[in-house]
Amino acid sequence: VRSKAKGRGRVTQFDPGLLARRARHHLERRLREAVREARLTLAYQPLAGVLSGRIVGAEALARWDDEELGPVSPVEFITVAEETGLIVDLGRWVLRTACFEAASWPSGGGGDRLKVSVNVSALQIAQPSFFREVLQALTDSGLPASCLCLELTETAVIGDMRSTAQLLREIRDLGVSIALDDFGTGFSSLTMLRDLPADLVKIDKSFVDKVTDETSADSVLTRLVVSTAHSLGMRVVAEGVETAEQAGLLGSMGCDVLQGWLIAKPQPDLAGWLHSRAGATAGE
C-alpha cells in the first residue's frame, strides 16, 4: 500500500523483475570475488582426429562451483561476465591457467604434443594489452606457441574487422593458431572466412545435430563449410558430436577433428582421463 502512495513505476512487494535483478547483482558480486580469488577451475574437453581417433588437443572450459550458490552454468556466468566487463579478468585468468596446465600434459597417442584451445571474448581482444598477455602467458608457462589455439566467435570481431585481422596476424606469427568458434551461428560467417586469418573452423553443434538428416539445410551447409574451409587452407572441427552416426557422416564429408560427448565430456582431470584411456586401449 505504501508503494502505491509513492506513485507509478515504484517497486511493489511482488516485483519479479526486482527479485531477478537482486539475484543477478548477488551473482555478479560472487563472481567478481571468485575471479579475484582465482576460485574458478578449468575442465578440458578432448578433441580427436576423425580418421585416427587420436586425441590432438582439448578445449579449456571455465567452471564455477560457488560455496553459496553451488555450481553455476558457464552459459550463465560467462554472459554475466561479458555484460559487466568481468570477462577481461576472467579471460586473462583462463588463458594463463590453461597455458600453465597444458605445459605439463602428457603427449597424445602419436607422441605429438597436445594443443590447448582457449575461448577469447570481444572485450578481451579489444584490450591493447591482449597481445602482450598472450606472449607473457606462453613465456611464463613455457608452453610452446604451437600448442596454443585461441577460439573466437563471430560476435568477438563485430567491432573493427581490419584491426582484429591485423592483431590475429601478429598472434599467428608467434605460432599460435586461431579458430572461428560456433561457426555459422552469427551474421557474417562468410565475411569472417574471407577477412580473418584463421587455421580452423569449428562447426557449431546446431548444425551437427541435424547432419544425419542429409536433406536438411544443416547437412548441406556443413558439407559446404567443410569444402570452403579446405579450399581456403583451413581445417574443420565439428562440435557437439554425440553419436557414431554423426561421426561417420562428418568423416565422410571430410571433417578433420571431432569434439563432443561421443569422444568425452569436459574433464576436470585431463591427464588422468588420458592415462585411463591409454590403459584401456593398450588392453584391447
Ligand code: C2E
Ligand atoms: P563453446 O566454446 O561452444 O564450448 C562448447 C560447449 O558445448 C561446452 O559447454 C561443452 O560442454 C558443450 N558440449 C561439448 N560437446 C557437447 C555434446 O556432445 N553435447 C552437448 N549437449 N554439449 C556439448 P559449456 O562448458 O557449458 O560452455 C558453454 C560456452 O561458454 C562455451 O561454448 C563458451 O562459449 C563459453 N565459455 C566457457 N568457458 C569460457 C571461457 O573461459 N571464456 C569465454 N570467453 N567463454 C567461455
Ligand code: MG
Ligand atoms: Mg569454444
Ligand code: MG
Ligand atoms: Mg564452440
Ligand code: MG
Ligand atoms: Mg558452440
